[in-house]
Amino acid sequence: MPPNPCPRTTDELHHHVRARISQGRLPRAVPDVEMRVRAATGASCCVCDCPIDEYVEQELSDPRTHESLRFHTVCLFVWQVESVRLP
Ligand SMILES: [Zn+2]
DSSP states (O other), X not given: OOOOOSSSOHHXXXXXXXXXXXXXXXXXXXXXXXXXXXXOOOOBOTTTOOBOOSSEEXXXXXXXXXXXXXXXXXXXXXXXXXXXXXX
16 A cells, blocks of 8 residues: 555545445546556545645546546545445
């Protein structure tokens, strides 16, 4: 696991991601989506709402709306895990 840059604990992040996916506020991860890793811009993370102040941000397009979704590395990891785990 990469270091967690945001104040939420990993357990809180898992809970938070599950809630957002079930509310439709986050899509589910799809296996063949194209990820872009780029220099962080300080934008808010779509999982935890904290600014992305690591060196890099992980970006992909929402498969539903094609809007950009930006993640901390750890938040992306949690999102991918929960996308598979949810019924
Ligand atoms: Zn985050």
